[in-house]
Amino acid sequence: MQGQNLTYGIANELGIEIVTGVYSADNPIPIEAQLCRKYGASRSALREAVKMLTAKGLLDARPRRGTWVQPEEKWNLLDPDVLGWLLERKYSPALLIEFTEIRLAVEPGAATLAARVAGPQEKAAIRHGIERMQAADRGDDDPLDSDIAFHVAVLRASRNRFYAQLTGFTATALRFSIQTTNRYKGVQLASIADHKKVADAILAGRAVAAGEAMRKLIQEALDLICKREALQATRRLAGGSAR
Amino acid sequence: MQGQNLTYGIANELGIEIVTGVYSADNPIPIEAQLCRKYGASRSALREAVKMLTAKGLLDARPRRGTWVQPEEKWNLLDPDVLGWLLERKYSPALLIEFTEIRLAVEPGAATLAARVAGPQEKAAIRHGIERMQAADRGDDDPLDSDIAFHVAVLRASRNRFYAQLTGFTATALRFSIQTTNRYKGVQLASIADHKKVADAILAGRAVAAGEAMRKLIQEALDLICKREALQATRRLAGGSAR
């Protein structure tokens, strides 16, 4: 949902404003006419943007009652656009922990399946992901992109459409997660070894081992985040500089 | 996305046609003017419907090139609307297996978390789900609804927004799953006992046990589906009446 044209641009801006909490019960969405003025757009373009956000669970429009932001539990958080908007402007350690928690369940499941059903092409993609991570370690590839490529390859290799669907979600989450936790400083080597254990298990068809290796990998990431947060809390208490 | 008004009705119809494979590379979506005629709608209403489907990953429209169905891997399968459309018209054992597979990873994860963090209200909802299942067994409640209520309560009790987001998905999937596998014929009692084990573990705060109990529960459902499918395959081979 890039700003390739006016409608998409409005959807983007409005989407960000909504998920960052600009509108609520006491500060509702302006009526169509005002929104048109605000974005300098016609009703057609604006209404189409609003309909896109409605489809993603962010808005609800009814005649005479106006257009309202839906309660947060109706937002389609698994939609990469929605998740992206949320992450782009609103840093939240809680959110980071929450999606690492769900990755802790999902990715081992995908790895287990992948070990059972992955074909030659899918296995090649996983192997290639590991190679890219190794290349990144030598400075020949991007560490973030290669990491994401590996996790996406595993999800795809599960040959399950719902896991495959989570690639967009995972890629967005991972990009944000890694950027904010900002690893790649010495942890890299150990991390590659852990990733390689997962890959080896999948390639060898050892389903249980693959799941377990993936679980450990993500559990480590979760522990790291929690430790960091605790640390920052301590610093805040001590009056130190924490973000 | 009910047919509350014209635009939503068009989105529904078109959505079903798309996911059931009416349109493809060799049979592309008609141009706007033709679609308007087909649905007896104005361009405004039609375009708004198309934009909703675009937001859900089903369509992509560009000037001069027309509007095309996106490749299936871009469909937002975790969106309850999209999943519902897929299930409503297109029975698919493969799909049933696939979403039971992902439930096998997700729901134990949610149960584990729930055991750690569920508050009084969330615990009450889980207890109530069990009570409803028991009531259904006596004929005093709906077996399908009570089953769904229990699983939804566990997801919510995880206090994780991404798990909570999957309630819509799970409810849709479960409704379809149970209807087609059509249990509730003697299996019921054993099923309630298994559900109660999950609930007890969560209520007692035994996280690992809760996850494991949930895993067993869903693994049983998965085995049942696979056995059924194998059975039907056998019948088909034997020339018997399948489905």
Next chain:
DNA sequence: TAAGTCTCATTTATATTATAAAAAGCGCCA
């Protein structure tokens, strides 16, 4: 002949205006 450029036609994108439908709020009346 071949490669590049230009023009034109087609289709979606946006704008504008008018009318319909829904529903909240108010006032009238019994």
Next chain:
DNA sequence: TGGCGCTTTTTATAATATAAATGAGACTTA
């Protein structure tokens, strides 16, 4: 006081005009 019906506001739909994008084919030129 309570219910009924008008009025007004806001979204829903319609109809039409213009803009922008782009694919295809013609045209130009080396």
